Amino acid sequence: MIGKLDDYMRFNETALSLRSTRQEVLASNIANADTPNYKARDVDFASALKGALAKADGAAPALKGTSPQHMAGKGVAGAAGSKAAGSLADGTPLLYRTPAQGAVDGNTVDMDLERNAFADNAIRYETAITLLNGQIKGMLTAIQGGQ
Amino acid sequence: MSLFNIFNVSGSAMSAQAQRLNTVASNLANADSATSASGEAYRAKQVVFEAVPMANGATAVKVQKVIDDPSPMKLVYDPKNPLADDKGYVTMPNVNTVDEMVNMLSASRSYQTNVETMNAAKSLLLKTLTLGQ
Numbered sequence: 001m002i003g004k005l006d007d008y009m010r011f012n013e014t015a016l017s018l019r020s021t022r023q024e025v026l027a028s029n030i031a032n033a034d035t036p037n038y039k040a041r042d043v044d045f046a047s048a049l050k051g052a053l054a055k056a057d058g059a060a061p062a063l064k065g066t067s068p069q070h071m072a073g074k075g076v077a078g079a080a081g082s083k084a085a086g087s088l089a090d091g092t093p094l095l096y097r098t099p100a101q102g103a104v105d106g107n108t109v110d111m112d113l114e115r116n117a118f119a120d121n122a123i124r125y126e127t128a129i130t131l132l133n134g135q136i137k138g139m140l141t142a143i144q145g146g147q
Numbered sequence: 148m149s150l151f152n153i154f155n156v157s158g159s160a161m162s163a164q165a166q167r168l169n170t171v172a173s174n175l176a177n178a179d180s181a182t183s184a185s186g187e188a189y190r191a192k193q194v195v196f197e198a199v200p201m202a203n204g205a206t207a208v209k210v211q212k213v214i215d216d217p218s219p220m221k222l223v224y225d226p227k228n229p230l231a232d233d234k235g236y237v238t239m240p241n242v243n244t245v246d247e248m249v250n251m252l253s254a255s256r257s258y259q260t261n262v263e264t265m266n267a268a269k270s271l272l273l274k275t276l277t278l279g280q
Contacts, residue, residue, distance in 0.1 A: 129274055
């Protein structure tokens with residue numbers, strides 16, 4: 001039963017945690033808008049969510065070894081068009097933004113774009129919370145037998 | 148919980164921008180200070196920002212150092228001034244008031260943006276607290 005509850009809420013929980021991670025990355029970009037040579041970064045949400053869900057299912061795409069001496073391989077995530085900028089501690093891949101206009105000091109933060117993405121991500125975070133609230137209410141109704 | 152980290156990131160940016168605003172104030176106040184405790188004219192100060200990587204992908208800001216502006220000092224012809232050299236020139240501070248005004252606007256706008264970022268993170272956290280109620 002508990003396992004089923006976990007499965008039931010996993011999607012929105014994973015999305016929520018990824019949204020908060022992305023919010024943090026975007027806040028870093030806004031904070032470093034005046035730092036010379038800072039390169040703006042972002043999370044490719046769709047592929048990161050897919051990767052996080054696959055990891056949560058315990059079915060991460062691993063390479064098959066034909067000898068016990070082979071090292072365990074990991075799946076590589078990354079979107080076309082942007083260069084990889086490493087990954088976070090939880091394995092979420094980070095990408096560099098492609099700048100629309102260059103700056104003399106080597107900074108690639110586009111404030112309009114970052115503020116847009118920040119507001120958009122905040123709304124989607126609240127959406128995930130609303131959905132999760134609805135799920136919890138539905139489960140409570142089922143548990144209490146509609147009383 | 149990474150949303151709490153936003154307070155650290157935006158807070159570091161706010162203190163860095165406040166320090167930048169401080170140097171602007173000091174430069175503008177001393178734009179005409181022809182002499183100082185060392186006997187030389189005031190030199191404009193500039194801050195150098197540095198990105199500081201934090202745990203889990205976030206990047207904070209700090210003021211790496213405050214440098215003396217390397218641009219040449221202004222020479223003003225004023226033979227009546229007691230500080231004038233034998234040719235009648237007084238060395239005045241290398242403060243560019245137009246640059247400093249632009250710096251001031253940029254610093255205060257960046258500060259405002261970071262305050263808004265912090266407020267957004269706060270409202271998201273408060274919303275998260277009401278989960279399941």
